[in-house]
Amino acid sequence: MNKLSVEDTHFHSNNHIHVNEKLIDLSRPIVMGIVNTTPDSFYKSSRKQSLKELLLKVEQQLIEGASIIDIGGYSSRPGAIDITTKEEIDRVIPAITAIKKEFDTIISLDTFRSEVAKEGLENGASIINDISAWELDKKLLSIVSHYKCPYILMHMNGTPSTMQNTTKYSNLFNDIITFLSKKIQILEENGINDIIIDPGFGFGKTLEQNYELLNNLECFKLLNKPILAGLSRKSMIYNKLESSPEEALNGTTVLNTIAISKNASVLRVHDVKEAMEVIKLTK
Numbered sequence: 001m002n003k004l005s006v007e008d009t010h011f012h013s014n015n016h017i018h019v020n021e022k023l024i025d026l027s028r029p030i031v032m033g034i035v036n037t038t039p040d041s042f043y044k045s046s047r048k049q050s051l052k053e054l055l056l057k058v059e060q061q062l063i064e065g066a067s068i069i070d071i072g073g074y075s076s077r078p079g080a081i082d083i084t085t086k087e088e089i090d091r092v093i094p095a096i097t098a099i100k101k102e103f104d105t106i107i108s109l110d111t112f113r114s115e116v117a118k119e120g121l122e123n124g125a126s127i128i129n130d131i132s133a134w135e136l137d138k139k140l141l142s143i144v145s146h147y148k149c150p151y152i153l154m155h156m157n158g159t160p161s162t163m164q165n166t167t168k169y170s171n172l173f174n175d176i177i178t179f180l181s182k183k184i185q186i187l188e189e190n191g192i193n194d195i196i197i198d199p200g201f202g203f204g205k206t207l208e209q210n211y212e213l214l215n216n217l218e219c220f221k222l223l224n225k226p227i228l229a230g231l232s233r234k235s236m237i238y239n240k241l242e243s244s245p246e247e248a249l250n251g252t253t254v255l256n257t258i259a260i261s262k263n264a265s266v267l268r269v270h271d272v273k274e275a276m277e278v279i280k281l282t283k
Helices: 051-064 084-100 113-122 141-147 173-187 208-215 219-223 248-260 272-282
Strands: 016-021 022-025 030-036 068-072 106-110 127-130 151-154 195-198 266-269
Touching: 030 051, 030 272, 051 068, 051 084, 051 272, 068 084, 068 127, 084 113, 106 113, 113 127, 113 141, 127 141, 127 266, 141 151, 141 173, 151 173, 173 195, 173 208, 173 219, 208 219, 248 266, 248 272, 266 272
Parallel strands: 030 068, 030 266, 068 106, 106 127, 127 151, 151 195
Antiparallel strands: 016 022
């Protein structure tokens, strides 16, 4: 398991984030394991409906080396069914409380809704992973600011239902880095310094644009923040290979290897063992 370096400090750099008053060392990449409480996530094996199933999956991911568990209750895949805030809370809060009771681990909550974020942080989540950069819920910024929690800032064009119709950019890299830079400035003005950036593979990008981003991933170091690569079993892999999410593990490993070589600090994955092997073999 990748061991986290912990100490009490308030020094910020692109190699560290603070989680619950502890310093997490990202100078060596870490793995974030995906666990969905949704019935319709694009990769069937990530869907965990019962708490028993969920806890077994979390245990497996922690044994294999995950440093963070990312819990999601809202499917953001194109064409997914929209759900109410209450339904999302009902999906994620029992999962968060059960994980917190059973395991000593860091929990990230994948949500763009302020009310869900607040409930999650009150019940044991420590990081907010927001696909929308608070564009879909302006109140989310104040929640993250109030709790002073780490924030994963992702770029997405449009909404989950429209993003694949909004793939036009003046200049792909410049547009995304400008967007992230402006958001970082606002976050820091609101006292949020522990920021991880995510270029948003598959969110409002064509197949070709996704690979352009991956091939230039190291350029995001200009923002002086840790980089998260969320490539796991995505359509940019299985569409190019003319296969399916279930057949995309090997492609995921290949792209994770490229991401690590281009300074990614966090790999967000469904398959922790294989991602840890990438890190062990390359770092």
